[in-house]
Amino acid sequence: MTKRGEQMRAEILAVLREADGAMSAYDVLHRLQASHPKIAPPTVYNALAALTKTGRVHRVESLKAYIACQCDGTHKLAVLSICDGCGTVEERTAPRLVENLSGFVEETGFMPQRHVIEVHGLCSSCSSNA
Amino acid sequence: MTKRGEQMRAEILAVLREADGAMSAYDVLHRLQASHPKIAPPTVYNALAALTKTGRVHRVESLKAYIACQCDGTHKLAVLSICDGCGTVEERTAPRLVENLSGFVEETGFMPQRHVIEVHGLCSSCSSNA
């Protein structure tokens, strides 16, 4: 956790926050290469891993992409709505839903640790424009 | 939908059914190369895409891997429990849960079309052996 590392993480977080939708790790990489020409993939992946671990970034599994956390902290209870029209990703917390899901998988003796809940479809503006 | 194509899909489905856990597309590819030395990635990906479309196979997004459908037909309502210990993936249907999830995202005007619900953790035997 050196200054250098934290700075990189902050920059990546800023890039993700400015983005409209989710960005692939390589989108982030190319964006950063404008200011840091010599940056390499593992630097980005390391930073994304650290940011993900602390909940500041989420990986959108079904898009192989990343977004800045929009809910700040309660990231374990997040539901992602992914618009296949415009690519925006909305994050909302749903404690009750996640509880129900945990209860459901626990019925078979399973011990839940991490939830991936992603819904693909069309956001309100894309579905009304269709 | 020629005989050749259907045969390939059947073979891949059989390979996935024999597997203990999920297999990556390349696991499947290497497995098939034993009997079909000249097979290439797109053949596998094409077949997996067709099998996925008809619900006979699911992609496990958070593992970048594939499993044979264990529930047969009602695949749109599936919840996957993924054991990070032994790698097994259990599929169960949860219509109520998916309904609640749909209702939740619809609150913001979102039109859900595809649900990805994956829970990582430890299966009963791995958590008791821990």
Place this chain on the structure above:
DNA sequence: TAGCATTATGTTATAAAGTAACACTTCACA
């Protein structure tokens, strides 16, 4: 505060996952 162990970070090189673009088959129907 010098020396060293420990851990985090960065780099090179490469592996794994996925797909575009085009060629080839197959089948339906004239």
Place this chain on the structure above:
DNA sequence: TGTGAAGTGTTACTTTATAACATAATGCTA
């Protein structure tokens, strides 16, 4: 049987991700 639409396979390539090692920062001990 010829023709074209649809599906399938192949070559070549892009995108995504990581192993393995080199380097740098931090903190502990004396």
